[in-house]
Amino acid sequence: MEGEIQEGNSLKAHELSWALRGVTRANAEITRELAQRLGLGVNDMTAMDYLLQDGPLGPAELGNLLGMRSASATALVDRLEAMGHVERRPHPTDRRRLVVEPTVHAVEEVLGVIRPLVAGIDAVAEELSPDEQRVVLDYLSRVSGILRNYGAENPEQVSS
Amino acid sequence: MEGEIQEGNSLKAHELSWALRGVTRANAEITRELAQRLGLGVNDMTAMDYLLQDGPLGPAELGNLLGMRSASATALVDRLEAMGHVERRPHPTDRRRLVVEPTVHAVEEVLGVIRPLVAGIDAVAEELSPDEQRVVLDYLSRVSGILRNYGAENPEQVSS
DNA sequence: ACTATATAGTTAGATAGCCTAACTACTAGC
DNA sequence: GCTAGTAGTTAGGCTATCTAACTATATAGT
Numbered sequence: 001m002e003g004e005i006q007e008g009n010s011l012k013a014h015e016l017s018w019a020l021r022g023v024t025r026a027n028a029e030i031t032r033e034l035a036q037r038l039g040l041g042v043n044d045m046t047a048m049d050y051l052l053q054d055g056p057l058g059p060a061e062l063g064n065l066l067g068m069r070s071a072s073a074t075a076l077v078d079r080l081e082a083m084g085h086v087e088r089r090p091h092p093t094d095r096r097r098l099v100v101e102p103t104v105h106a107v108e109e110v111l112g113v114i115r116p117l118v119a120g121i122d123a124v125a126e127e128l129s130p131d132e133q134r135v136v137l138d139y140l141s142r143v144s145g146i147l148r149n150y151g152a153e154n155p156e157q158v159s160s
Numbered sequence: 161m162e163g164e165i166q167e168g169n170s171l172k173a174h175e176l177s178w179a180l181r182g183v184t185r186a187n188a189e190i191t192r193e194l195a196q197r198l199g200l201g202v203n204d205m206t207a208m209d210y211l212l213q214d215g216p217l218g219p220a221e222l223g224n225l226l227g228m229r230s231a232s233a234t235a236l237v238d239r240l241e242a243m244g245h246v247e248r249r250p251h252p253t254d255r256r257r258l259v260v261e262p263t264v265h266a267v268e269e270v271l272g273v274i275r276p277l278v279a280g281i282d283a284v285a286e287e288l289s290p291d292e293q294r295v296v297l298d299y300l301s302r303v304s305g306i307l308r309n310y311g312a313e314n315p316e317q318v319s320s
Numbered sequence: 321a322c323t324a325t326a327t328a329g330t331t332a333g334a335t336a337g338c339c340t341a342a343c344t345a346c347t348a349g350c
Numbered sequence: 351g352c353t354a355g356t357a358g359t360t361a362g363g364c365t366a367t368c369t370a371a372c373t374a375t376a377t378a379g380t
Contacts, residue, residue, distance in 0.1 A: 121180065122174065143284055325377080327374100331371085343359080
């Protein structure tokens with residue numbers, strides 16, 4: 001079946017996909033753990049992360065990122081607001097919209113917890129040579145592309 | 161602040177961490193999508209994935225991987241069993257335990273959906289030269305290590 | 321061998337988070 | 351100005367998780 005020449009590569013390739021799996025898995029675990037540590041649900045934690053990393057968003061926008069309905073996003077923002085983690089502010093131009101902004105306190109608290117992680121991951125990247133960085137970046141971009149395209153290319157396909 | 165020599169590297173390093181973030185994010189999205197496509201909840205979908213990739217597990221073991229209590233794992237296996245996706249079988253040596261095994265039908269159905277993704281990701285890895293594979297594998301392993309160590313190194317730390 | 325403790329799994333009841341449906345307020349296109 | 355679409359909210363229902371309590375089996379201490 002497998003040619004001898006390919007075998008070395010294929011084994012390593014599979015090993016590599018397995019390692020990627022390990023990363024996504026560890027990421028899910030650490031997200032649960034951080035959420036618990038901050039007294040939040042996983043989605044609430046992820047929402048805070050999005051707000052911190054991707055700038056201010058509206059409730060529905062946030063819910064969309066998390067794959068939930070706008071009603072659930074309202075409830076999510078309610079929870080975060082009740083805990084003092086975010087504030088609802090009016091959108092500068094569109095009077096329908098709101099902007100959900102993390103409070104200073106929340107930024108400190110959440111960043112304080114995830115900073116060591118981010119720093120550690122950045123450090124790994126910085127230890128690489130520019131060429132190596134290019135290789136890894138290319139790999140990650142391609143993988144992202146595949147994951148993102150799959151949803152678009154195989155739409156619904158409900159069954160029969 | 162940043163030295164000119166560092167700057168090129170650092171920018172790319174940050175870009176790289178960002179790309180990694182993109183992968184984990186896309187992974188979460190695709191998991192939601194695949195779960196919905198198979199008529200499962202996200203955790204139920206993930207459980208099926210674990211069962212397929214990591215061999216047969218007991219309910220509590222499965223629940224542990226998913227970060228839930230054994231009672232919830234019982235309910236999860238109940239759901240999967242009711243849908244005909246898994247079967248409870250007695251553990252060969254320990255009479256307390258069960259082994260949750262995916263049914264043939266479920267293996268086909270789930271693998272049928274995730275196979276293109278796995279193939280695509282494997283293909284990306286296979287396009288790399290052995291040296292490049294080594295670089296990426298090393299990167300992913302280090303990142304995994306950081307994520308996994310964080311939970312162990314910063315245990316609980318409830319507050320004050 | 322006997323007892324005590326720990327582990328795997330289940331049940332019952334409570335809670336939290338998400339859903340759908342319906343609604344208000346606002347924007348944008350014709 | 352009317353019409354259709356979008357952002358956000360409320361109300362009510364449902365589902366997945368939780369905690370607590372329990373059974374059955376395994377393991378460790380004496």
